[in-house]
Amino acid sequence: MSAATRVEEGVRVERRPGGLHAACFSAMASPCEVLVDTTSAELALEVGSRAAREAWRIEQRYSRYQPESVLSALNASNGKPVEMDAETTALLEYARRCHVESDGWFDVTSGVLRRAWRFDGSHNIPAAERVSKLLSLVGFQKLILDPPFLSVPTGMELDLGGIGKEYAVDRALMLATIGTTAPVLVNFGGDLACHGVPQSGPWQIGVERPGAHASAAMVLELASSGGLATSGDTHRYLLQEGRRLGHILNPRTGWPVEGGPASVTVAAGSCLEAGTLATFALLKGAGAEAFLREQGVRYWLL
Amino acid sequence: MQLNPNAGVATATPHLRKSLMLAGCALLMAAGAAHAEDTKDWQVDSAVLYYKESAGRVQAIEPVINVKHDFGDEHILGLKFTYDSLTGGSPTGGVVATSSQTTVSPSGKSYTTVKPGDIPLDSNFKDQRFALDGSWSQPLGNDFKVALGTGFSHERDFTAATANAGLSKDFLQHNLTVNLGVSGEYDRINPVGGIPGALTNAAFNLRSGNESRNGVGGQLGFTMVMSRNWLLRANFNYDRSSGYQTDPYKIVSVVSSNGTVAGSLYESRPDQRARKSVYVESRVGLRNDDALSISYRRMQDDWGIHSDTAEVKYHYAIDDRTYVEPHIRWYQQTAADFYSVMLHSGAAVPTYVSADSRLGAFSAPTVGIKVGRTDEDGNELSVRLDYYQQTGKNVEKGPGILAPYDLYPGMKAVMLQVGWRFGL
Numbered sequence: 001m002s003a004a005t006r007v008e009e010g011v012r013v014e015r016r017p018g019g020l021h022a023a024c025f026s027a028m029a030s031p032c033e034v035l036v037d038t039t040s041a042e043l044a045l046e047v048g049s050r051a052a053r054e055a056w057r058i059e060q061r062y063s064r065y066q067p068e069s070v071l072s073a074l075n076a077s078n079g080k081p082v083e084m085d086a087e088t089t090a091l092l093e094y095a096r097r098c099h100v101e102s103d104g105w106f107d108v109t110s111g112v113l114r115r116a117w118r119f120d121g122s123h124n125i126p127a128a129e130r131v132s133k134l135l136s137l138v139g140f141q142k143l144i145l146d147p148p149f150l151s152v153p154t155g156m157e158l159d160l161g162g163i164g165k166e167y168a169v170d171r172a173l174m175l176a177t178i179g180t181t182a183p184v185l186v187n188f189g190g191d192l193a194c195h196g197v198p199q200s201g202p203w204q205i206g207v208e209r210p211g212a213h214a215s216a217a218m219v220l221e222l223a224s225s226g227g228l229a230t231s232g233d234t235h236r237y238l239l240q241e242g243r244r245l246g247h248i249l250n251p252r253t254g255w256p257v258e259g260g261p262a263s264v265t266v267a268a269g270s271c272l273e274a275g276t277l278a279t280f281a282l283l284k285g286a287g288a289e290a291f292l293r294e295q296g297v298r299y300w301l302l
Numbered sequence: 303m304q305l306n307p308n309a310g311v312a313t314a315t316p317h318l319r320k321s322l323m324l325a326g327c328a329l330l331m332a333a334g335a336a337h338a339e340d341t342k343d344w345q346v347d348s349a350v351l352y353y354k355e356s357a358g359r360v361q362a363i364e365p366v367i368n369v370k371h372d373f374g375d376e377h378i379l380g381l382k383f384t385y386d387s388l389t390g391g392s393p394t395g396g397v398v399a400t401s402s403q404t405t406v407s408p409s410g411k412s413y414t415t416v417k418p419g420d421i422p423l424d425s426n427f428k429d430q431r432f433a434l435d436g437s438w439s440q441p442l443g444n445d446f447k448v449a450l451g452t453g454f455s456h457e458r459d460f461t462a463a464t465a466n467a468g469l470s471k472d473f474l475q476h477n478l479t480v481n482l483g484v485s486g487e488y489d490r491i492n493p494v495g496g497i498p499g500a501l502t503n504a505a506f507n508l509r510s511g512n513e514s515r516n517g518v519g520g521q522l523g524f525t526m527v528m529s530r531n532w533l534l535r536a537n538f539n540y541d542r543s544s545g546y547q548t549d550p551y552k553i554v555s556v557v558s559s560n561g562t563v564a565g566s567l568y569e570s571r572p573d574q575r576a577r578k579s580v581y582v583e584s585r586v587g588l589r590n591d592d593a594l595s596i597s598y599r600r601m602q603d604d605w606g607i608h609s610d611t612a613e614v615k616y617h618y619a620i621d622d623r624t625y626v627e628p629h630i631r632w633y634q635q636t637a638a639d640f641y642s643v644m645l646h647s648g649a650a651v652p653t654y655v656s657a658d659s660r661l662g663a664f665s666a667p668t669v670g671i672k673v674g675r676t677d678e679d680g681n682e683l684s685v686r687l688d689y690y691q692q693t694g695k696n697v698e699k700g701p702g703i704l705a706p707y708d709l710y711p712g713m714k715a716v717m718l719q720v721g722w723r724f725g726l
Contacts, residue, residue: 046679090332097325101318170330179680272326273319280318295316 011052013045018200023048027055028063028165030189034176037183037198051172051186058168062091062160064111074150075157081149089148094163098276099140105283106276110251111159112137117256119247131254138251166229166275169193173271185222186271193227193271220267227271231278232263232302248282259286261301268297345370349721356714359423360390376447377440384455386431391423393711395552395657396566397644400703403563421711424551431457446471449483459550461490468521481523485541488516493550500570501651504553515545515573531587542576554657557644561702564647569656571640577603591619606639607661627672634665634695643698643709659711663695670717681724688717 011025016035021044023034032055034048061070070088084092098106112134116126137155144151152158160167165188173186173193183196185203194203203222222228233247248257264281268274277295281288292299347368354361369381396403403416416422433455442448446469453464468483491497496509519541526534553566583597599611615629638661640654670688677683694710 043678087333090329094325094329097321101321167329170326171333174330268319269323270326270330272329273322276322276326277319295319297319 009049009052011045011049013041013048015041018198020198020200023052025052025055027052028059028168028188030165032186032188034172035185035187035203036180037196037200038180043180043182047176047180047182047184050178051176054172054175055168055188058164058171061087062164064157064159064161071158071160074152077152078154079151081144081146081151084148084150086148088150091160091163091167092145092150093147094167094272095158095160096140096145098163098280102280102283104140105251106162106279107138107140107251108158108160108162109140109143109156110138110249111161112155112157113249113251113254116254117247117249135254138254162231162279163272163276165189165191166227166270166272169229169271170227191227191229191271191275192222193225194222195225197224222267226267226269227274228265228267229271229275229278230263230265231275231282232261246282248279250283257283257285260284260288263302264288264292265300265302266292266297267299343371344726345372345723346726347721347723349719351717351719353715353717355390358390359713360388360392362386362388378438380435380437380439380451382433382435384431384433384435386429386433386457388429388431392551393659394422394424395554395569395659396422397555397557397563397657397700397704397709398707399563400561400707419707429457429459431455442469459491459493461492463488470523477527479523479525481521481525483521483523485519485521486517487519487543488514489545490514491546491550497546497550498568500548501567501655504566504568509550513546515543515547517541517543533585535581535583535585537579537581539579539581540577542574544574547571547573547575549656549658552656552658554642554655555644556647557700557704558647559701561700561704567645567651567655569658570654571656572605572654575603575605577601591617591625593617605661606637607635609633609635623676625674627674629668629670629672631668631670632665633668635663637661637663637696644700646701659692659694659713662697662710664692664710664712665695666690666692674721679725681722684719684721684723686717686719686721690715690717 011023014022014024016022019037019039021036021038021041023036023044025032025048032052034044034051036044036047038044060066060068063069064071064075066072070085074082074084074088095108099108113131116130116134118124137153137157142153142156169186169188169191170193172188173184173195176184176186177195181196183194183198183203185194186192187205192205197203205220205222205228220228231248246256246258246260246262248260249255250257260282264278266274266278266281268277274297277292277297278299281292281299284291289299289301292301347366347370349366351362351364351366353364364384364386367383371379373379398421399416399418401418403422433453435451435453437449437451439447439449449466449468449470451464451466453462455462464485464487466483466485468481470479470481472479490512491514492512493509495507497511497513498504498507498509502508519539521537521539523537524535528534548569548571550568552569554569555566556564558564579599579601581597581599583595585593585595587593593616595613595615595617597611597613599609601607601609601611611631611633613629613631615627618626618628620626638656640652640656641658641661641663642655643657643662645651645655668688668690670686672684672686674682674684692713694708694712697708697710699705700707700709
């Protein structure tokens with residue numbers, strides 16, 4: 001049993017076994033925790049609060065659901081060029097790199113396709129015309145990216161869902177470790193990154209595998225620093241003539257990628273890298289495992 | 303589930319991962335670490351100073367709270383609260399008593415009797431002072447920085463309001479900062495019992511009304527980074543004050559040729575005072591976090607007071623968290639033209655005269671040490687102990703029976719300050 005020792009501005013600190021403290025809060029629609037290898041609840045609160053403030057800051061700036069966010073302003077710009085700040089420019093540059101490196105498969109503009117697809121386990125397959133109509137609003141190359149200016153054509157939408165949370169994890173870890181030498185692990189709803197090894201031994205991460213038996217929950221050990229992220233969701237699919245269609249959409253066809261794993265977990269140098277590779281793998285469909293093996297990373301497929 | 307925790311078959315990092323790492327790194331750094339600075343929103347400097355002069359003279363306890371808030375982008379608000387509680391006696395200006403001397407208090411309600419050989423003190427002295435200062439500084443355009451400040455202080459018989467404004471600009475790749483400032487002050491002097499008539503017989507204690515004075519000043523400052531470890535600073539100040547400058551509680555003894563005190567008059571000072579000063583400081587960073595600071599100030603006013611202050615301070619870092627800072631300061635000044643320890647009966651009374659020891663010639667060394675320690679969270683506890691000694695110079699010898707006495711009321715004082723700096 002863990003007892004809450006301190007609560008401040010939405011951050012709750014709990015003692016954990018192994019001489020650790022956890023600062024818990026919620027952000028980006030996920031339960032978040034920051035594990036700090038310290039016996040001081042005050043230090044854990046300070047470190048955790050830094051991470052929480054960064055998570056909330058990024059959520060506020062890049063959430064599609066917040067009308068005041070930087071992202072919403074870009075999406076509502078109706079094709080007019082908007083000057084971006086350094087952070088947004090770098091995010092778009094990262095998205096562009098992903099688009100290029102994946103030969104156009106990884107596309108932050110593909111979110112509009114979700115207007116046609118509802119992955120609720122039903123047989124509710126959208127009409128082909130509706131999908132092809134939406135497809136005209138997809139394509140990173142249709143954006144006019146002239147840093148620091150960006151024009152998002154009317155009707156198109158940016159969705160940083162594939163990289164936003166992972167970026168927040170890395171940023172939160174970076175800021176959390178400023179001013180402390182204590183080992184820290186940041187976990188935002190299963191996407192995580194750590195720095196340093198606790199005195200009691202390497203970080204042990206329990207990862208629930210949705211759709212699998214509880215006994216199949218994995219316990220992972222993480223090295224001294226790096227990130228781990230999962231892409232895919234075993235609960236989100238559609239049925240078509242007995243086939244199961246996963247929720248990862250091919251931005252070229254507008255249809256789900258077939259033949260691939262339902263979920264990919266990758267451990268890499270950072271949470272962002274791990275998350276990006278996991279998404280790339282899902283987009284490869286049946287080629288997911290071959291792709292991951294080529295990258296030389298640790299991975300788990302479901 | 304396909305579990306493959308040992309898939310590290312690729313010997314070299316593939317192009318894709320290198321490309322993602324590079325872009326990821328650039329992204330992680332794009333927002334900077336600036337947001338981390340928001341963690342400690344308020345910086346609080348608190349201290350309690352205990353000050354005690356020898357021989358039952360002034361004793362003070364002064365708590366200070368200094369609060370600083372950075373709103374980001376160097377927009378900084380500062381607030382300072384000071385409270386002083388003073389008790390004890392302050393020299394009246396009268397000469398040493400050779401027989402029992404009685405001084406009437408300004409209110410006329412009490413008397414102080416001085417033992418032979420003692421300096422007369424206004425020993426019913428008791429006061430409290432509150433002061434509040436506020437400041438704001440921010441960048442102005444790309445090149446300038448502006449600072450504005452205002453202050454208000456109040457005690458039973460004295461109220462002061464101040465305002466200042468400064469503009470600074472960096473030159474030579476930020477290695478030289480030039481600062482230009484102006485300040486203004488308005489004081490209200492409202493002594494107990496009223497303002498005494500200048501040069502009137504203190505025995506009659508004729509007092510009425512109150513007075514005021516105002517001042518304006520200007521400052522030009524230079525801070526120059528000479529090398530990575532060497533910083534030079536120079537300031538030039540000029541200020542002038544007009545209005546009531548006299549101390550409404552000070553008297554001058556009138557002494558007869560045999561050394562007996564024939565009486566005493568309330569002092570009188572000019573109603574204008576202009577001061578100019580120059581200050582230079584050199585600070586050198588040495589091994590580890592050690593630093594040596596040497597400074598000198600020369601001040602001159604049109605009352606004839608010239609003063610020199612030289613100070614050497616050494617910051618010795620014992621370890622990452624602990625430091626010791628010994629310092630030594632030498633101060634000396636010449637007397638004001640109208641300073642006189644006493645008046646001689648029968649001689650003409652000058653227009654301006656004061657026996658206030660602070661306007662006499664004296665020298666005053668201070669030696670002190672400060673010890674500080676920072677905790678894990680960056681909070682600092684410090685203790686400072688200073689010893690100060692003031693000795694009169696070229697003091698006129700008294701006639702007759704006053705001859706054996708030193709007529710300058712020298713003074714020794716200790717100061718103990720405990721400070722605690724923390725973030726909120």
